[in-house]
Amino acid sequence: MYDFIEREIIYLWYYLDILCRQIVPFYIIGTLIGSAISVFAKDRIHALLVKSKLKKFGFLGYIFAALLGFASPICMYGTIPLVVAFYQKGVRQDFLACFMVASVLLNPQLIAYSAALGPLVFSLRLVTCFLMALSAGILIRIFFKHSDFFVFTSFGIGHNHDTDPNLFMRYIKNVGRNIKATLPYFAAGILLAALFTIHVPQDAFAELFGKNNGFGVLLSATLGVPLYLCGGGTIPILITWLASGMSIGAAVAFMLSGPATKLTNITALKSILRVKHFIYYLAFVMLFSAIAGLLTDTILHLFSLKG
Template sequence: MWLLIQDQILKMKWLNVLVERLLRLLGVNPATRIGGSIQFFIYDVFKITILLCVLIFLISLIQSFFPPERSRKILGNFHGLFANIIGALLGTVTPFCSCSSIPIFIGFTNAGLSLGVTFSFLISSPMVDLGSLVLLMSIFGLKIAVVYVVLGLVIAVVGGTIIEKMHMEDQIEDFIRNANSTVNIDTPDLTFKERLTYAKDQVVFTFKKVFPYILIGVAIGAFIHNWIPEAWVESILGRNNPFGVVLATIVGVPMYADIFGTIPIVEALLSKGALLGSILSFMMAVTTLSLPSLIMLKKAIKIKLFSLFIFICVVGIIVVGYLFNIFQNILI
C-alpha cells in the first residue's frame, strides 16, 4: 500500500506513462534526447505543479491557525532550548522560501522574542517546511525525507542555541530594537470557510510567484537528464570528488529558488550519478541562503551576527551533506 502511494500518488508514475503515450501518438520518440527532454519537461512541470497546489492549500490551511501574532504568543511562553525547538518546529508551517521568512523574523525580533528562537525559526522555515517533506518523499522515499527534515531541524536548533549563548542582541539594527514592540497578539477566530478562502488565495499567490522558477528548474533538469554525460556529473559531484558537498553548497548559496524549483535539478543530478549528500547540500543552500534573502537579512542585523548566521548554516549544510554521502547505501 505504501509503495502504491509513493509511486502513483507522490511520484505520479501514471502521469509519466501518460505523457510518454501522448508523445508517441504525436510522433515524438521519448527514447531520443530531444524526445526524452520533452517528456521530462512536461511530466515534471505537471507533477510539481499538482504537488505545489495541493501542498500549499493544505499547509496554508494549517498556517491559518498559526498567524505571526499567534506564533509570537506561543513562542513567548517558552524559554531556553525548548523555545528554540518550538521555534524550529513553527518554521515548518510557514512560507516556502527564505525571502518570505525574513519579514516574519523581523516581526518576531521586534516583538521581543529571544535571538535564539527567532534564528531557529529563520533557519528551519525555508529549509524543512512540510512541503519539502512531501516533495522529497516523491523523489527519494520516506526514509530520506524524514532524515533530511530531522537533520534540518537539528541545524536550526543548534544554530539558534549558539546565537543565543553568544548574547548578540546588540547586533540587531537600531531601527528594529527601538521599534514599538507592543504588538496585539490576539487574532480573531476564522470560520472554516474563511480558512478555505485564505488557503485558496495562498495557492494563487504562491503559484504566480513560484511557477516561473519551476519552469526554469525543470528546463535545467531536463537538460542535465538528457544532455549532460554521466561522467561529468560523477567527476564533480560523485564519489571521485571528496569536495563535492562543499562545491555544491558554494554553488547553491547565490542562487534564488525554492524547493519546487530545485527538485527537478536534484532529481536529474541523482540520476546522473551525483551523490545524495552533495545534491541535498545544494538544495539546502539554495533554499536557505539565497542571495535576495541575505540582502534583506543584512538590513535587519549587523555584520558580526550576519556572518555568524551564514557560517552556522554553511557548516551545518556541509556536515549534513557528508552524513548523507556516508550513509547513502543504507538510506537508498
C-alpha cells in the first residue's frame, strides 16, 4: 500500500511538473495581456463598435465585429449590458450577434492560453471561432432581417471594477481579480490532466476520440456542454487528450461547443433570448461544432494521404 501511494505521488509530481512547465508561461502572459486590454483599451474597443457604422461596410462589417468581440476582455454578464447600449445607439442585431458569439468563444487571455496547444490547433481554434461568429451574424441577417431575435429588456448595467484613479494600481487590481477568477480552474485543469495521463489507458481513449472517428467528434461536441467550466482550465486537459490520441477535429468541436454553452454564458444569453430563439442558439452551436470538427478531421486526413 505504501509503495502504491509513493508511486502515485511520484507519477503525479512528474506529470504536474511537465504540464506546469508547458502551460504556466502562457497563463501568465495571457493574464497580463488580458488585464492590460481591460484597463487601457476596453473602452476604445467598445467605442469602435458604435462609431464604425458597420452597415456601411457590408460583409466586412461582420469581420470587424468579430475581431472586436475577440478583443473584448469582459465576461458575458458584462458584455450584454454593453450590447444593449450598442443596440440603443443603432448597431444592428446581426452585427451584435457576431460580436457576442466572438466574445463568448475567445478573449485576449484565452487566445494567449491557447497558444500552448501548438501552432496547428491554435490556428484552427482562431479560424473556426472566427467562422462561427461570422455565421451567427449572417444567419441573423438572413432569417431575422425584419424581426427581433433578441429581447433587450430588464438586464442591469454591469459594475465596472476598474475605477482606481491610479492607472498602475488599477492594472494590478485587475490582474489580481483575473488570477482569483481563473487560477482555481487552471490548477484544477492541470491536476485533472495529470491524473488522466496516469490512470486512463491511451489506447481506449484513442479508439473513442481518435482520428477518422466521426462518433468521437460528435461525442466531443456534446461533452463540451457539461464539462467546459473555464477556458484556462481546459487547456491542460486538451493538451493531454490530444497527446492520448484525441483527433484534432474532436478537439475543435470541444473548443467551439464548450465556451458557447458554458453555464455562465448561456445563463446570461438566456436573459436576452426567447425560449424558441435560445433553442435555435443551442442547435446552431452543436451543429456548427460537429460540422467544423468533422470537416477538420476530413481535411487533415486528405492532406496526410497526399503527403
